[in-house]
Each structure stands twice: as structure tokens, then as C-alpha cells.
Amino acid sequence: MSYTAKQWMVKEQTGDHLDIDKTFELVTKQLNVGDLKEGEVIAKITYISNDPAQRAWIHKKNIERRLYRPPIRDGEPMEAFGVSEIVESRNPEYQKGDQVFGNIFWADYCILPVGSIVMKVPGDPTDIITLGISGLAAYFGLMNVGAVTPKDQTIVVSSAAGSTGSITCQIAKNILGIKHVVGVAGSDAKCERLTKEFGCDVALNYKSPTFKQDFEAATPDDIDVFMDNTAGEVTDLALMRMKDFGRVVISGAISYYDEYDKKGDISRGSWMQIICHKIRIEGFIVFQFAEQFAKALGDLGLWAQEGKVKLVKQVWDAKVEDVPKGMQKLLRGENTGKLITKLVAGR
Amino acid sequence: MSYTAKQWMVKEQTGDHLDIDKTFELVTKQLNVGDLKEGEVIAKITYISNDPAQRAWIHKKNIERRLYRPPIRDGEPMEAFGVSEIVESRNPEYQKGDQVFGNIFWADYCILPVGSIVMKVPGDPTDIITLGISGLAAYFGLMNVGAVTPKDQTIVVSSAAGSTGSITCQIAKNILGIKHVVGVAGSDAKCERLTKEFGCDVALNYKSPTFKQDFEAATPDDIDVFMDNTAGEVTDLALMRMKDFGRVVISGAISYYDEYDKKGDISRGSWMQIICHKIRIEGFIVFQFAEQFAKALGDLGLWAQEGKVKLVKQVWDAKVEDVPKGMQKLLRGENTGKLITKLVAGR
Numbered sequence: 001m002s003y004t005a006k007q008w009m010v011k012e013q014t015g016d017h018l019d020i021d022k023t024f025e026l027v028t029k030q031l032n033v034g035d036l037k038e039g040e041v042i043a044k045i046t047y048i049s050n051d052p053a054q055r056a057w058i059h060k061k062n063i064e065r066r067l068y069r070p071p072i073r074d075g076e077p078m079e080a081f082g083v084s085e086i087v088e089s090r091n092p093e094y095q096k097g098d099q100v101f102g103n104i105f106w107a108d109y110c111i112l113p114v115g116s117i118v119m120k121v122p123g124d125p126t127d128i129i130t131l132g133i134s135g136l137a138a139y140f141g142l143m144n145v146g147a148v149t150p151k152d153q154t155i156v157v158s159s160a161a162g163s164t165g166s167i168t169c170q171i172a173k174n175i176l177g178i179k180h181v182v183g184v185a186g187s188d189a190k191c192e193r194l195t196k197e198f199g200c201d202v203a204l205n206y207k208s209p210t211f212k213q214d215f216e217a218a219t220p221d222d223i224d225v226f227m228d229n230t231a232g233e234v235t236d237l238a239l240m241r242m243k244d245f246g247r248v249v250i251s252g253a254i255s256y257y258d259e260y261d262k263k264g265d266i267s268r269g270s271w272m273q274i275i276c277h278k279i280r281i282e283g284f285i286v287f288q289f290a291e292q293f294a295k296a297l298g299d300l301g302l303w304a305q306e307g308k309v310k311l312v313k314q315v316w317d318a319k320v321e322d323v324p325k326g327m328q329k330l331l332r333g334e335n336t337g338k339l340i341t342k343l344v345a346g347r
Numbered sequence: 348m349s350y351t352a353k354q355w356m357v358k359e360q361t362g363d364h365l366d367i368d369k370t371f372e373l374v375t376k377q378l379n380v381g382d383l384k385e386g387e388v389i390a391k392i393t394y395i396s397n398d399p400a401q402r403a404w405i406h407k408k409n410i411e412r413r414l415y416r417p418p419i420r421d422g423e424p425m426e427a428f429g430v431s432e433i434v435e436s437r438n439p440e441y442q443k444g445d446q447v448f449g450n451i452f453w454a455d456y457c458i459l460p461v462g463s464i465v466m467k468v469p470g471d472p473t474d475i476i477t478l479g480i481s482g483l484a485a486y487f488g489l490m491n492v493g494a495v496t497p498k499d500q501t502i503v504v505s506s507a508a509g510s511t512g513s514i515t516c517q518i519a520k521n522i523l524g525i526k527h528v529v530g531v532a533g534s535d536a537k538c539e540r541l542t543k544e545f546g547c548d549v550a551l552n553y554k555s556p557t558f559k560q561d562f563e564a565a566t567p568d569d570i571d572v573f574m575d576n577t578a579g580e581v582t583d584l585a586l587m588r589m590k591d592f593g594r595v596v597i598s599g600a601i602s603y604y605d606e607y608d609k610k611g612d613i614s615r616g617s618w619m620q621i622i623c624h625k626i627r628i629e630g631f632i633v634f635q636f637a638e639q640f641a642k643a644l645g646d647l648g649l650w651a652q653e654g655k656v657k658l659v660k661q662v663w664d665a666k667v668e669d670v671p672k673g674m675q676k677l678l679r680g681e682n683t684g685k686l687i688t689k690l691v692a693g694r
Binding site for chain 2: 056061063066067068231240250251252253256259260261262263264265266267268269271272273274275276277278279280281282283284285288
């Protein structure tokens, strides 16, 4: 048996301002069952997770040894997390027809190497994508890195309508009972959802001309914890409002990924706040908490069942030819909640 | 009894680029014993500690509520830490002739309000100034904030020939036994002392045209802990070399105090390292560890006695009229070790 697969390769790593035509290239491959090695499977990809981090994996300016995972080099297939259905298996743990979650490729069919599969999909595939990536980031950012407790009065979340931010706001409000949750997002429509659906007490549009004043007005008692998915101007403003011993949790830096070379976001006055107010800034990668994934997914699943944490998703249908457009959507902030590409058959 | 005192006032808070004539004003006051309130003393000032933080207390750009102590406003007397001899006392704990350490003023004689005195001077007044300010910053920065242990292989110290840096390097090498201590300073003469006297394995001159390459060459195995007294370019370089879970301890930012408005020191690539390498950046003020001062001063005193930590001082003689020049000396980096003004009688 043989499958004709279409797969996106990285033609040339990109600097700032992603141009998908220059960066990616679609190739056609034959995947033959006879070529499978022990432990490998052939998978039909059904859902691709769109994550900001993917943009960083193909940035020319990256220094390879300073990334948390190998970059994707020129001529290598583009990777992602996602869900696929096994169509051929030489792995005794997985049978034909199994839906699995793990590392996949930008492709319609692919061979999954040993170790790519994390788990079988327990229910709705878009749930596990949302929980297993953004949910975990929100969970460990709040619980482990931020060590947030109900004693914390004011929490600010940047990129609050995004995949991680929308869950962060809801856990802060509905699980931890934080009194004052401030979300920052990039449109009035997103801001409306922040307060109506995601548990924010105040929502701020960072594109508003009065954003700086709005930010100050929204944090009259200063900030205990700043959950940062964005970096840039919002981070600079937040540093000027942190309480003594305030914590800044760095989960992402989406404003940086497509504009790497711009400098000067953190001003000197706000840097000095780190000293004056004994601020702690700390970054993390969810994989450092791998031993606690089961517990975290259990908690998140329960909260979702109870309706305390709504998994906000934006699933868009795409033919394999259109897959790179998902990265553009993310960088333009066109999503609310977790952006997921649902692969549909092309005409 | 009455004393004619000369005291420096802040005429006008200053922005960038300190001009001492515009900023300070010397006034003459009569201090009368009869005016002393209960608990007050009249003191003859003998040693004034020159600390970078004093520069920040008079910066126009400061937002008052964002400082760790009240700024010194226009028309108020300039403050400092230092040693004085009590000449008149209405405080039962302190007698005429006592040498005391605590908050003083830029003056030859002054009235010390209740609570200004921290302790009687146990020995050489310049020792307690060095230990009680810079020594404590080095101690708590390493031991408490950085939580440095001999497991840490590489430590980088900025402003390493300065008052805090010189002690930090020695504790790291001679007490904690850190394998690779890298000090950064601003002249070849300072660099020579770093390796010969202060325990550094490598010393780097940040004014050298090859500094960036030198920095990379000096940290081939990356950095466990960066003890930062400087901020700016050195911080940016260090962030690019931190190990997984590396710690950046922010003790000071001397490169910022006289050039507040310049932006753009922390570049985007190095900020993203906070995420990729799970870096923790943390600031502190020694007073947050006040309960541990006695233990810390005991340890530091013992290490000094044993010759493991040499207290590096630069004591300069000044008439009261020349006191503001000490601040200039610090900002220009003219000191090695703790800069202390010894007040001498005018001609």
C-alpha cells in the first residue's frame, strides 16, 4: 500500500515579516508501507495546532544552541503539534484507526517517527489540542511559575484573548478567585469577550490611543502578577506597576516573533523597578513540568467539564495547500482563543 | 552650646548628566543644643558613604511612589549613610564621644533625628561602612536572591571592581568555591586587581573593542548566575549566555542612574532567552533581609578576619565643600572598591 502525501518543507528560514511563499514549499512524496521501520506509523493528519512558537523555530536570527529545541532548518519538514489518524502501523501500541495527539508535520499524510505520539485522543480532538498546549501553559504559568494564590489581588494577562491568555484569565477568576483580573487584547470585539466570557474584570485594547492611561487606571492598586504572552510595550508598562515582590511570568513573546530586530521595548525606568520593588521575572517552557502533565490535564479537564474553564477555540477549515496561512493568522492576531487548522480534502 | 554647620541641600533634582553646581547648594546653619528634642543628638560627621543609589534618590524622572524610599526633594538636605561622632546628646543610648553608623547628611555637623543611628561603630569606621552597605548587598545577592551553591560552575559579576562587586567576587571564589568567576570592569588596571586580588578567574574590560567576543570566549559553558550591578549592554550579553534555569540577580544599575532616558539596552533576542532557557531575573534591596543582618555581618566579619574577603576601600579626604564630588567620582567609575569620603577640616 502507498499514500501520496503533500508535505510543507522549510525552503528558507525567514527573518522578520514572514513571507510564506518565500519560506515554505509544498512537496509531494510517496509513503510506502513497506518502507516503515519498526515503531513507525503512517498517519492521516486531521488537526494542526497553530502555535506562536512555531514562528520562532524558523527564524534566521536564532542561535541554534540558544533555542529550547532544534530549529527547523532549510530543507527540513515543517513541524507542529496536532492530531492524526493512524492508517498503517508498525507500532504495537497503536492500531489502524487510532486518533493520536503529538508531534506531526504540516502535511496531509506523513510517517510519524518513534516517540512522536504523546497519547491517544480521549475525546474531541480540538479539546486535547487546546488543553495539551495552551491549557498547560496557562496552568503551569499560574500555578508553578507564578505560584499564584487567592492572596494575590490583581493579575494582568497580556494576549488575553489568545489561546493561553483566555484560559489563564478563566483559571485566575473562576478557580483561584482573583479579585481583579485585567486582560489586554488587540480589538474591541476581543475585549468584549474578555469581560463577558473569559472572567476579566477589566479589558483593555492595546491599540487604543489612550491605552497607557487606561492601563494605569485599570491597575490603581498595582499588580501582584503579570502573566505575559506578548512582551514589548505592555511588559514595559507592567514593570512600572508591579507591587513589592511582584512576579512577571514570561510565557510567550508574540509581539517579538515577527519583528525580531526592533529594540528598546524595556525602558531604563522600568528596568530599575526590578530593584526598587524586588520584582521577579521568570520564563518557562511547559515541558519542564512534564512529570506533572497528568495531574494538570486532570484538573483542566475537570474544570472544563464543570464549565469553570471554557476552552475557547477557533477552528478553521483548510486544504493542505493553505496550511501556512494559519501562521499568518496568528501573527496578525486574527484568532480569539486557540487557533486550530482542520484539514479538509482539497477539490 | 552652639555649632556652626555647613550642610548640602538639594537645590533642584536633576535629570540625566549630573551637574553638581545646579543640583546642590551649601548652606550654613546654627545647631543649638537647646533646640534638641528628646532622642536627638548633634553629630560631627567623619565618614560619608558614596553609594550609587544616592544618585537615584535625586533623579527628576523618578515617580515617587515607585521608589523604595522617599526621594530627596528640592529644598531638602542631601542624605547618605555614614559615620559620625556624637558631640551632644539628648538620647540616653548614645553618649558624647560615641562613634555611630547610620543615616547622616552631607554636612560637617548635623542633628540626627530619632531612628537615624543603626549601631555604634565596633572598630574601623570604614570597615562598617563597607560591610554594612556593599558587603550586605553582595552577601544577600549571592546567598538569598541567587541562592548560589558550589554546584554553580560559572558566575559573572558586573561592576566587579566596585564596592559590591569586589566583595561578590571574593565570596563566590573564596567562600563558595565557584570554579569560574568572571568579573567585568571598566579599565585594565581594575581588571588586573580583579584577577590578582578579588578572586576572578577571568577579568574583562567592557571598554575594550573586543568586549563582546571576549565575553563569549570567557563563558564557553554559559552562565549559572549573573550578579548584575550595572544593567545595559552587559546584561543584554549575559542573557544570551544563561544556562537553563540560570539566575540573574539585579543588585544595581549604575550605568542607568545618570542616563535615564536612553532606551534599548535589552534586545528582543535576549529577552526571548528568558523563555527558552527558563531564566529567573530578580531584584532586591538589602533592607528586605533586615532580620538577617546580624548573621550576615557576623559571617562577613569573620571572613574579613580570616583574610578570605578583603574589604576593598578607596577613602578620599574631602573638606565639606567638596562632598558632592564623591557622587561624580562614582558615576565616572573612578573608584575601585568602596568609595568613602573622609571629612577633613577645611583650611
